[in-house]
Amino acid sequence: MEQTFATNLTRARLLRGLSMEELASMANCSKQAISHYESGLRRPDSSMQLSIADALEKDIDYFYNDANVAFNLHNVNYREGMLLSPAQRSKVEELASARLNDYLELERIAKELVAFQNPLEDIIINNTFEAEKAAKQLRKKWKLGEEPIYNISGFLEKKGIRILKIDFGFHYSHEGLSGWAEEKRVPVIILNARQQDLARVRFTILHELGHLLLEIQESLDMDDIERICDAFAGAVLLPAEILEQEFGKNRTAISMPELRRIKEIYGISIKAIMVRARVTKLITYESYQKWLTADYPDAAYGQYNGTEEPQKFLQMLYRCLSEKKIGFDKAAKLSGWDEAEFRQIYKQQVEF
Structure with missing residues (x-):
């Protein structure tokens, strides 16, 4: 007791x-x-x-009461237009709740439970223009300047946002979900564990961050909300000022080598770059439509070579092990591995 x-x-x-x-x-x-x-x-x-x-x-x-934490999904309609069935939604929430319990318990043991503060609190968003302004304010408040963000997941974890990778156990093409636990005190982003293009993962993380941070006008429909979160994600990844510096103004077309270079530096997909160019009026809508008809497969042009693997949980786990705050049995239980399997993984890390 x-x-x-x-x-x-x-x-x-x-x-x-x-x-x-x-x-x-x-x-x-x-x-x-x-x-x-x-x-x-x-x-x-x-x-x-x-x-x-x-x-x-x-x-x-x-x-x-038992220290179990309840997790609830937030905004469960997605840009692909796919819906989770009630059974699938329940399964995702149960998986996330179980993982969160282990995560928060490890934070308590490591004394690293970070209180989250929303830097965009009380700002009502009505449209994509206001989402663009919110993205600019976020970069200013978090002192990101106009430089590329090389590890979004690691940065957000330091701000108190828990990022989990989960194998849903059923086919689902959407890259990420988000939600809250502990009476809206713990924000959570869930990444689909399937293999994905890294630039897309970065956009997904920031799209879900938009769902968590932005107070969006209640009268807007889901399509409008998704467009707002897309605009927010694109503006955080590639600020309008940088876009103009890189490309100049009033372009009639943008070459693939230019697009590839920005993708590799800023970790944003070529399609998202072109959307940013259209939204910020560096190119006309007609130029954007003409580019769309060319049908360039994004994955074939340029690769972002950074990392977006959530690291905080393993960092805390290994530190608590080295400081003897937990043993291998507890570490294995928290990580969801068999103890013998975990010992082998730990041994390989030490030997490496």
């Missing part, structure tokens, strides 16, 4: 972005007391439990 209370207390405090000292001040107790409660050495009396619950805006029952 003490450990359940300790686990939930630690999680609730970290998700609120509070230090032990800050919580102690709010609950009118000492930092040492909070440390003892979170380590399971002591359990607060009923009066202190109420003070802590009030400070963390939780019911008392929260601290005694």
